[in-house]
Amino acid sequence: MLDFPLWKRLTLWISTIVLSLLAIPSIAALTNTPLPDFLDNAPQINLGLDLAGGSHILLEADPAQVAEQRLESTEETMRQLMADADPRIEIGDVSTADGRLSFMLDSPADIDRARDELSNVIAGTGVVAEWQLEVLDGNRMVLTPTEQGLDTAVEGAMESAVEVVRRRIDALGTREPTIIRQGDNRIVVQVPGLEDPQALKDLLGQTANLEFKLVDAQALPTDIAQGVANPGSEIVPYAAESDFAGQFEAVRRLGGIRGDTLTGAQQSFDQQTNEPVVSIQFDPQGGARFAQLSTENVGQRFAIILDDEVISAPVFNEPILGGSAQISGGFTVETANNLAIQLRSGALPVDLAVIEERTVGPDLGADSIVKGGIAMGVGSLLVILLMVATYGRFGVYATAALIFNVLMILGIMAFMNTTLTLPGIAGFVLTIGAAVDANVLIYERIREERKRGRRVVAAVETGYKEASRAIYDANMTNFIAGVLLFLFGSGPIRGFAVVLIIGLFTSVFTAVTLTRMWVAMWLKAKRPSEIHI
Amino acid sequence: MKLLKLVPDDTNIKFLKWRMPFYVVSLLLIAASWALVLTKGLNYGVDFAGGQEITGTFEQEAEAPVGELRETLSTLDYGEPVIQRFGEANQVSIRVRLPDDVSGDPAAANRISEEIISTVTAAHADFRVDSNNTVSGKVSGEFRSTALYALLAAMLAISLYIWIRFEWQFGVGALFALFHDVSLTLGMFALFQLEFSLQIIAAILAIIGYSLNDTIVIYDRIRENLKKYRKMPVPELLDLSVNETLARTVMTSLTLLVALVPLLLFGPASLFGLVAAITLGIFVGTYSSVYMAAPILIWLGVTGDSFVPQETLADRQDRKARGEV
Numbered sequence: 043m044l045d046f047p048l049w050k051r052l053t054l055w056i057s058t059i060v061l062s063l064l065a066i067p068s069i070a071a072l073t074n075t076p077l078p079d080f081l082d083n084a085p086q087i088n089l090g091l092d093l094a095g096g097s098h099i100l101l102e103a104d105p106a107q108v109a110e111q112r113l114e115s116t117e118e119t120m121r122q123l124m125a126d127a128d129p130r131i132e133i134g135d136v137s138t139a140d141g142r143l144s145f146m147l148d149s150p151a152d153i154d155r156a157r158d159e160l161s162n163v164i165a166g167t168g169v170v171a172e173w174q175l176e177v178l179d180g181n182r183m184v185l186t187p188t189e190q191g192l193d194t195a196v197e198g199a200m201e202s203a204v205e206v207v208r209r210r211i212d213a214l215g216t217r218e219p220t221i222i223r224q225g226d227n228r229i230v231v232q233v234p235g236l237e238d239p240q241a242l243k244d245l246l247g248q249t250a251n252l253e254f255k256l257v258d259a260q261a262l263p264t265d266i267a268q269g270v271a272n273p274g275s276e277i278v279p280y281a282a283e284s285d286f287a288g289q290f291e292a293v294r295r296l297g298g299i300r301g302d303t304l305t306g307a308q309q310s311f312d313q314q315t316n317e318p319v320v321s322i323q324f325d326p327q328g329g330a331r332f333a334q335l336s337t338e339n340v341g342q343r344f345a346i347i348l349d350d351e352v353i354s355a356p357v358f359n360e361p362i363l364g365g366s367a368q369i370s371g372g373f374t375v376e377t378a379n380n381l382a383i384q385l386r387s388g389a390l391p392v393d394l395a396v397i398e399e400r401t402v403g404p405d406l407g408a409d410s411i412v413k414g415g416i417a418m419g420v421g422s423l424l425v426i427l428l429m430v431a432t433y434g435r436f437g438v439y440a441t442a443a444l445i446f447n448v449l450m451i452l453g454i455m456a457f458m459n460t461t462l463t464l465p466g467i468a469g470f471v472l473t474i475g476a477a478v479d480a481n482v483l484i485y486e487r488i489r490e491e492r493k494r495g496r497r498v499v500a501a502v503e504t505g506y507k508e509a510s511r512a513i514y515d516a517n518m519t520n521f522i523a524g525v526l527l528f529l530f531g532s533g534p535i536r537g538f539a540v541v542l543i544i545g546l547f548t549s550v551f552t553a554v555t556l557t558r559m560w561v562a563m564w565l566k567a568k569r570p571s572e573i574h575i
Numbered sequence: 576m577k578l579l580k581l582v583p584d585d586t587n588i589k590f591l592k593w594r595m596p597f598y599v600v601s602l603l604l605i606a607a608s609w610a611l612v613l614t615k616g617l618n619y620g621v622d623f624a625g626g627q628e629i630t631g632t633f634e635q636e637a638e639a640p641v642g643e644l645r646e647t648l649s650t651l652d653y654g655e656p657v658i659q660r661f662g663e664a665n666q667v668s669i670r671v672r673l674p675d676d677v678s679g680d681p682a683a684a685n686r687i688s689e690e691i692i693s694t695v696t697a698a699h700a701d702f703r704v705d706s707n708n709t710v711s712g713k714v715s716g717e718f719r720s721t722a723l724y725a726l727l728a729a730m731l732a733i734s735l736y737i738w739i740r741f742e743w744q745f746g747v748g749a750l751f752a753l754f755h756d757v758s759l760t761l762g763m764f765a766l767f768q769l770e771f772s773l774q775i776i777a778a779i780l781a782i783i784g785y786s787l788n789d790t791i792v793i794y795d796r797i798r799e800n801l802k803k804y805r806k807m808p809v810p811e812l813l814d815l816s817v818n819e820t821l822a823r824t825v826m827t828s829l830t831l832l833v834a835l836v837p838l839l840l841f842g843p844a845s846l847f848g849l850v851a852a853i854t855l856g857i858f859v860g861t862y863s864s865v866y867m868a869a870p871i872l873i874w875l876g877v878t879g880d881s882f883v884p885q886e887t888l889a890d891r892q893d894r895k896a897r898g899e900v
Binding site for chain 1: 578579580581584630681682684685688689703704705706707708709710711713714718721722724725728729732733736737740773774776777780781783784785787788791792795796799819820822823826827829830831833834835836837838840841842843845846849850853
């Protein structure tokens with residue numbers, strides 16, 4: 043029990059010192075002490091957002107919306123396929139109610155041809171069919187989405203949503219954002235040191251689906267006011283920020299251009315009015331469509347629609363041939379810039395709602411570190427005083443073990459690149475308590491054994507041996523609690539669990555193994571016949 | 576140098592003498608706690624109820640205008656906002672629960688948070704938002720269920736472990752002690768309507784861990800003494816075990832307290848709830864280890880012979896051969 047050959051002592055010292063040294067860069071960073079250059083890339087503890095300041099935002103997409111959009115685009119594809127068939131397949135009575143697409147064939151004889159046309163749509167890209175096709179009453183075709191098909195669609199939408207979110211946040215120029223998929227339909231966004239969380243939310247809160255549609259010149263103002271549109275038209279409200287907020291516009295549903303043909307967007311100023319605008323560039327195809335649309339409709343108004351709201355509805359004064367255009371609509375420099383970022387990053391395939399936000403200002407975080415540090419310092423000092431006053435020399439060993447324990451936890455956290463959070467600081471305090479408890483158990487046992495008349499070495503040996511059992515069991519149960527805390531906890535609470543778990547291992551090592559080595563070395567060197575404990 | 580001794584060497588307190596009254600009181604307390612939790616309910620914070628908690632500083636003022644703020648925000652019609660000093664005199668925390676009718680709308684919490692911040696900053700240009708937690712009804716519901724699972728899973732897993740390492744009676748005893756600790760902590764939060772948040776769940780799990788530490792140390796000693804003193808009556812043996820470990824119990828509780836109290840006094844305000852709950856839990860946990868976990872062993876039929884392995888025929892023949900029978 044008290045036998046420590048040289049190799050064992052060396053191993054213990056080296057591992058203790060190496061792990062403790064790993065803590066130095068983190069401590070320097072926490073206390074704002076400059077470090078020599080060669081330590082710049084040394085592993086460091088990450089500070090949680092509650093200590094560093096920053097925003098944690100949880101976004102959620104609604105799978106029902108993905109299903110709805112998928113249904114719409116399938117309807118469009120279906121119409122196209124039927125129209126392109128040779129000879130054309132005439133259809134009528136199209137409905138997308140109840141999440142299903144159904145339509146009537148004018149001639150029941152076309153059933154097999156229609157089925158052939160739709161075969162690619164039904165099979166999709168995967169192994170399992172994305173749609174299920176039924177024929178009712180001989181001429182009504184019904185497409186029902188399969189579960190597999192829906193899952194694939196949500197998965198695809200989420201993957202591209204993460205990409206769009208990443209592009210938008212990168213455009214903000216913030217440092218080291220973390221963007222992670224969570225579960226089936228959520229995205230976690232963490233941005234350290236963010237000054238303005240509202241800007242971030244504004245940027246992520248819009249789908250940025252841009253459309254150009256011709257204004258329906260035949261629509262009567264009275265009809266528009268009542269929300270009644272001519273066939274082939276629809277009523278779209280003006281955006282709240284625009285000059286015509288509260289009013290509506292009637293626009294043609296078909297024949298417009300979508301924003302997915304954009305290749306660029308920048309904030310700039312209108313040359314005549316000097317107001318902030320967004321300049322956009324189309325890809326060759328989109329540019330050609332835009333040139334055609336503007337040429338055919340000179341003198342007509344067209345609506346610029348963003349997320350189903352009209353931003354502005356200017357007139358095509360002349361054909362726009364260069365493949366670029368500008369959007370005006372009561373922007374400030376900031377909102378124009380925001381829109382430009384959103385357009386550049388592409389439209390989100392699905393709306394994302396902010397379902398959780400945790401933001402901490404940088405001042406508060408720094409303040410927490412200072413206060414937590416002071417409290418930890420005072421607490422540790424009191425613990426040390428108490429231990430030394432109670433156990434004398436053995437208390438000093440426990441103290442040294444405690445200091446190595448804290449350093450090793452920090453070192454391991456740095457090495458594993460884990461995150462220190464505010465509750466993590468409380469975890470430290472609890473770990474200090476638990477570590478000392480191991481020593482208290484051992485030392486009390488040694489006291490008892492001495493009282494029963496055992497000789498020094500035997501008492502120390504029995505003390506370590508008998509106490510170890512309870513220490514082991516106690517740490518195992520704490521470990522179980524810590525693991526559950528980690529599994530079920532979120533964000534900062536996980537930080538508490540991480541410190542607790544790492545602390546369990548290091549405290550057994552330092553409080554049991556290290557102190558035993560020190561005590562053994564002292565006993566060997568001095569061979570005392572009496573100990574103060 | 577004379578060393579400090581918190582517990583005199585020959586301490587022999589008859590703890591178990593009072594086990595019946597303490598048991599009655601504790602059972603009543605557990606019942607009362609649950610009655611409180613079920614009738615009065617827990618004062619769920621933002622994590623569990625949904626809504627927002629905003630802390631901020633009035634940079635130009637010495638003292639936060641709490642009353643005025645309350646008036647301004649009550650016009651927003653989100654029920655009674657909870658507005659409190661938080662940390663320094665010019666800092667406040669504003670807590671608004673998500674109204675029930677919008678708890679299903681994922682974006683509602685976010686809208687309300689924006690409205691509150693803009694209302695406060697419109698009235699006080701010097702208001703700086705230090706932190707903002709906005710939790711939608713969806714997420715808070717998930718937090719509630721996962722927190723519940725975490726607590727139940729921890730209690731069961733730990734008891735199972737004790738059962739495996741010790742005997743089933745000890746597992747039951749540990750489970751009962753844990754149930755006691757968790758119940759009383761919840762009861763306390765219900766009685767004083769303290770904010771119940773995710774941090775408190777962390778605190779309760781820490782209390783569970785700590786209470787178990789105590790229980791295990793005492794159990795380990797009981798097991799040892801059961802083997803050592805086969806003929807000793809069990810209540811006496813339990814007293815002996817508790818007394819033998821008393822010095823350790825006191826010392827450990829004290830070191831934890833001296834580490835936690837500075838955190839209560841000088842630590843960041845946002846840690847206060849977590850640390851306060853753990854501090855209270857140390858007392859509850861220590862008490863339950865002595866008065867709940869130990870005496871229950873008597874009723875569960877633990878005796879000096881309980882854990883002696885059954886003698887096989889071969890063992891008996893061995894003993895016969897040695898002339899012991």
